[in-house]
Amino acid sequence: MVNIFMTNYIGKSIPRKDAFDKVSGAAVYAFDIDNIPDMLFCKFLTSPHAHARIVSIDTSSAEKIPGVAAIATGKDWPVKIGLYAGDRDILAVEKVVWIGQPVVAVAAQTEEIAERALEAIEIEYEILPAILDPVAAKDSNEILVHEKMAEYGHSSAFNPVPGTNIANLFKLRKGNIKDGFSKADLVIENTFRMPQVAHAYLEPIVSIGHYCSDGTIEVWSSAQSPFTVRYLLGVTFAVPISNITVYTPYIGGGFGGKAGLNFEPLVVLLSRKAGNRPIKLRLTREENFRSAPIRVGMMAHIKTGVTSDGRITAEEIEYIWDSGAFADYAVNVGRAAGYVSIGPYDIDNIKSDSYTIYTNKPYATAFRGFGHMELHWVIERQRDFTANKIGMDPVVFRKSNTLKPGKSVTANQDRLREDAGSIDQCLDKVWIDLRENLSKTSPEKPWFFRGIGIAGFMKGPAQPPNSASSAYVKFSEDGGILVSVGTSEMGQGTITSLAQIAAEELGLPIEKVKIMGDRDTDRDAYTWQTVGSRSLFMDGNAVRDACKDAKGQIFEIASQVLRVPSEDLILKNELIFPKGEKWKHLSLAELVMGYMYPTGESIGGPIIGRGKYIAKMTMLDPETGAGKPTIFETFGAQGVEIKINALTGEITIKRLVSAFDIGKAINPELCKSQIIGGGVMALSIAMNEQLQYNEEGNLLNPNLVDYVISRAADIPEEFVSYLIENPQEDGPYGARGIGELTMLGVPAAIGNAIFNAISVQINDLPLSPEKVWSEIQQQRPELLASLKQKIFED
Amino acid sequence: MTETISYVGLPKFEIEVPNSLEEALNLLHIHQTNCKPLAGGTDLLVDLRHRLIQPNVIIDVKNIPELKKLEFTPNELTIGAAVPISEVLTLSQIKTYYTALYQALNDMCDEILRNRATIGGNIATASPAADTAGPLYTHQAVVEVQSKSKGSRLIAIDKFFKGVKKSDLAPDELIVSINMPKPTINTKSAFMKMKRGAEDLALVGAAGSHNQEHTYLGFTAVAPTPVFLDISNLIIEKKISENVFQSIWKEIDSKISPITDVRSSRDYRIHITEILTRLILKEIIL
Numbered sequence A: 001m002v003n004i005f006m007t008n009y010i011g012k013s014i015p016r017k018d019a020f021d022k023v024s025g026a027a028v029y030a031f032d033i034d035n036i037p038d039m040l041f042c043k044f045l046t047s048p049h050a051h052a053r054i055v056s057i058d059t060s061s062a063e064k065i066p067g068v069a070a071i072a073t074g075k076d077w078p079v080k081i082g083l084y085a086g087d088r089d090i091l092a093v094e095k096v097v098w099i100g101q102p103v104v105a106v107a108a109q110t111e112e113i114a115e116r117a118l119e120a121i122e123i124e125y126e127i128l129p130a131i132l133d134p135v136a137a138k139d140s141n142e143i144l145v146h147e148k149m150a151e152y153g154h155s156s157a158f159n160p161v162p163g164t165n166i167a168n169l170f171k172l173r174k175g176n177i178k179d180g181f182s183k184a185d186l187v188i189e190n191t192f193r194m195p196q197v198a199h200a201y202l203e204p205i206v207s208i209g210h211y212c213s214d215g216t217i218e219v220w221s222s223a224q225s226p227f228t229v230r231y232l233l234g235v236t237f238a239v240p241i242s243n244i245t246v247y248t249p250y251i252g253g254g255f256g257g258k259a260g261l262n263f264e265p266l267v268v269l270l271s272r273k274a275g276n277r278p279i280k281l282r283l284t285r286e287e288n289f290r291s292a293p294i295r296v297g298m299m300a301h302i303k304t305g306v307t308s309d310g311r312i313t314a315e316e317i318e319y320i321w322d323s324g325a326f327a328d329y330a331v332n333v334g335r336a337a338g339y340v341s342i343g344p345y346d347i348d349n350i351k352s353d354s355y356t357i358y359t360n361k362p363y364a365t366a367f368r369g370f371g372h373m374e375l376h377w378v379i380e381r382q383r384d385f386t387a388n389k390i391g392m393d394p395v396v397f398r399k400s401n402t403l404k405p406g407k408s409v410t411a412n413q414d415r416l417r418e419d420a421g422s423i424d425q426c427l428d429k430v431w432i433d434l435r436e437n438l439s440k441t442s443p444e445k446p447w448f449f450r451g452i453g454i455a456g457f458m459k460g461p462a463q464p465p466n467s468a469s470s471a472y473v474k475f476s477e478d479g480g481i482l483v484s485v486g487t488s489e490m491g492q493g494t495i496t497s498l499a500q501i502a503a504e505e506l507g508l509p510i511e512k513v514k515i516m517g518d519r520d521t522d523r524d525a526y527t528w529q530t531v532g533s534r535s536l537f538m539d540g541n542a543v544r545d546a547c548k549d550a551k552g553q554i555f556e557i558a559s560q561v562l563r564v565p566s567e568d569l570i571l572k573n574e575l576i577f578p579k580g581e582k583w584k585h586l587s588l589a590e591l592v593m594g595y596m597y598p599t600g601e602s603i604g605g606p607i608i609g610r611g612k613y614i615a616k617m618t619m620l621d622p623e624t625g626a627g628k629p630t631i632f633e634t635f636g637a638q639g640v641e642i643k644i645n646a647l648t649g650e651i652t653i654k655r656l657v658s659a660f661d662i663g664k665a666i667n668p669e670l671c672k673s674q675i676i677g678g679g680v681m682a683l684s685i686a687m688n689e690q691l692q693y694n695e696e697g698n699l700l701n702p703n704l705v706d707y708v709i710s711r712a713a714d715i716p717e718e719f720v721s722y723l724i725e726n727p728q729e730d731g732p733y734g735a736r737g738i739g740e741l742t743m744l745g746v747p748a749a750i751g752n753a754i755f756n757a758i759s760v761q762i763n764d765l766p767l768s769p770e771k772v773w774s775e776i777q778q779q780r781p782e783l784l785a786s787l788k789q790k791i792f793e794d
Numbered sequence B: 001m002t003e004t005i006s007y008v009g010l011p012k013f014e015i016e017v018p019n020s021l022e023e024a025l026n027l028l029h030i031h032q033t034n035c036k037p038l039a040g041g042t043d044l045l046v047d048l049r050h051r052l053i054q055p056n057v058i059i060d061v062k063n064i065p066e067l068k069k070l071e072f073t074p075n076e077l078t079i080g081a082a083v084p085i086s087e088v089l090t091l092s093q094i095k096t097y098y099t100a101l102y103q104a105l106n107d108m109c110d111e112i113l114r115n116r117a118t119i120g121g122n123i124a125t126a127s128p129a130a131d132t133a134g135p136l137y138t139h140q141a142v143v144e145v146q147s148k149s150k151g152s153r154l155i156a157i158d159k160f161f162k163g164v165k166k167s168d169l170a171p172d173e174l175i176v177s178i179n180m181p182k183p184t185i186n187t188k189s190a191f192m193k194m195k196r197g198a199e200d201l202a203l204v205g206a207a208g209s210h211n212q213e214h215t216y217l218g219f220t221a222v223a224p225t226p227v228f229l230d231i232s233n234l235i236i237e238k239k240i241s242e243n244v245f246q247s248i249w250k251e252i253d254s255k256i257s258p259i260t261d262v263r264s265s266r267d268y269r270i271h272i273t274e275i276l277t278r279l280i281l282k283e284i285i286l
């Protein structure tokens, strides 16, 4: 058990460290960096075809335009790049694979000159048949997005199938699926879908690259994971990694869209071509939609066997992830969703295949939830569907199948820890709240219907087994510290929680803990990436470790000065003293730069504490998926009360109730702001968002007028959040991650509430008014007809 | 290949800021199709950035006194073409007498854009989805336009729209004001708009007004131009029944021809037109 003791900072809602800078406008973003001497600007020309061979590129007249410094094409650096699968071109090399793919890039004195140069470039294409539908693409070996897949490098965790469009196939197997279905009284099959969506972060992507004449590389970028950018740039340009520096100022939202490597290689390449001058690229919103990565689309077919008393005997699933033209990062989305496949349940017989598929559409990357919001849309709709068919309460049914300590996590033969937290407690909290607070009055018009729905879920960080974090703390003369971590601040608030951990460990007032909001790979401690709700857990443990290390060094000196064994020393309120003898204290300020005796003799020296944490996981068996895929799971449940206008299909969210077993809320207000932010983002995706293409694969809504995201007035009236604290023994103060979890149950909860309200099943997102109407029209035409009449009667 | 370029800024143009109507009309006369008036810019700037238009001269009309007028007299309401919507909304009579227009304006664009966007700009753009078009018809608005060549003329709103983004305005003509008679007592009007979230362009917009003599309906986003119907002859005994509705719907159905686009399918637009019509008739008649 974690010790319960009086704390100064843990569990306290300390105001965000970055709040003032952000509210006042003082915070610096990559867009603001304009003062690099000799900087040029980049614009790129994109492919107008979803699939075409490049016959010729003529840049001769563009080169003559005054102010044009360099023009690059794919042939300038035709290496394949990528994090998990090396399938990406910096600029299209032989062929283009989606509308919006960068083909030629220009560096010029100004963006306007670069635009003029683009207008003067001629590209000839030979159009190839394109494949847009992931289901067709999975089975096609005629139209291939990547004919040369066999030549690509990839991490050993993945299984691409050359000669097809399958970028990765992840298999999960447990028990005997046939036996499982034979024990079932009822078998229920469904197909569920989710379209591709955009991250729609506030800040479009900005990257500045400088290939210096001494061979070092500097990059400023709106990137979530500066160390991964540094590493992959090293690989791409065959440069020693320590010769590369990546600076990331504050990030205006990332949500996974700025994880991995994006446009950094392009600006570095251009910089080298332009005589080592720095190059700045800032995407317009339209470019960001068409040329930057997006989120996978999903199609899933699920078959569930259940006994009449509510025990799930078998589950068979096929997930198809529409990754677009590159699957560099999305192969891991398919893998992570693959090993979780069935959600927070304990089922004896499982067969699941998770396919990441190439299509000729914009390419997908990480997205808050990493496949888990999609998979829980499938699982949690199917659970309600099943409960309804066998006539059980949806929560009672779920709880007779949920994952309990000691049981294996999905099929991975990795048993759930005793201290893992409780899905059942989350489900209960939400369900009781929803039912007790259900609106008592009947809706104001006969065509309004109320409903409630719930969804449970779980997620752990999806990361490689050797993912690691580090931290250091460096003292200043007055005993204050600088905490250095590698995790980025893109709105989550993690740096504030990390500062709280450091203040707690070292007995410092929070005002004396400095933690920077920007990242510099030369200055800062390493972390693998800022993704997967891993930072508070991993970097938090590293910060704690660094503080303990510093404390050990402090006690070593204090022990000599005070002539007391270091085990007997206490550090509190910036004072070090023997237990019970506060009056014999030394101050931190007296010690941290070295202690000087009254005689002038000195010992010790400036203190730097160093800490680290490395994931404890394993590789997974390629045939069964068995192994340990995550360092922890966070469990949660979300529920909604909705009002539907059955005449128009409009849904109003009255309340969003969430419960998470987060182990320990280091900063409860920050947790709640994540719950509200994630909740609204998920509502937006559930009810409205979808990237829409025409038959040629042209994106029809590449801007925020046509691609609708939630606005202030769409925010529900009421949010209720429960923070359950069953501590995780290896988490910092018992904490688990929450950032992504706040979205996972929302779509399925709404889908379930719709059924609860009007007995209409909707399996495809988004739950737009039009979709709801068309399903009512198909499933209950008599309801619509009778409601229309009621308008004049009412 | 220009369609594959996403421009960062606006194309080059000269900007003129006339202080009088005469000066503005002169400029329009000189530059004709090479110039464009600028009110709030919320349509114009988007078109400029996407290079849908490339005028040499932009004429900012926000300093012209006649276009800044906002006045309610015992007989009529006058809204200068360049008055921002947020300012129009400050006039309390709008809500009382011109409910449909009030409802449209109060929900148009978003709170920030309403500080810039104007009714003049909204109708001059002549988008099939222009939110103000339906209410302006149901309030029987008349548009006053002026040019150096033709002087002043009045265009009834139902003669104003000529096609997708096409209006009756000549290149040298400026909208000066939008004028609406004060409605008789007992006139009721309403506007409803179906959209995909709290702030969106209309999937369908519907407006209606009704009094002793007249019943008018106006629809947007269901045809190349806004659709206007005088259904006064169909309203018998000031009542609305299913039968009466069916005869009204027959008229509407023959005039609308919605398309399928990113916002909505044709079928859903037709369905929503029907529902909004029912709700509006109920609101203004029953």
Ligand SMILES: Cc1cc2nc3c(=O)[nH]c(=O)nc-3n(C[C@H](O)[C@H](O)[C@H](O)COP(=O)(O)OP(=O)(O)OC[C@H]3O[C@@H](n4cnc5c(N)ncnc54)[C@H](O)[C@@H]3O)c2cc1C
Residues within 6 Å of the ligand: A705, B036, B037, B038, B039, B040, B041, B042, B043, B044, B045, B046, B061, B067, B081, B082, B107, B108, B109, B110, B113, B116, B117, B118, B119, B120, B121, B122, B123, B124, B125, B129, B130, B131, B132, B169, B173, B174, B175, B176, B200, B201, B202
């Ligand atoms: C994010 C966003 C949301 C929007 N939401 C809505 C919405 O909900 N509903 C809706 O209807 N519209 C919407 N619009 C479109 C736009 O805001 C409105 O059409 C607005 O009323 C235009 O007014 P403006 O003053 O900004 O026009 P401007 O952009 O200044 O001008 C528009 C056009 O009218 C011409 N023009 C302007 N004034 C005159 C004049 N006095 N005489 C002759 N020609 C003139 C200009 O030359 C230009 O061609 C939206 C736009 C954006 C960007």
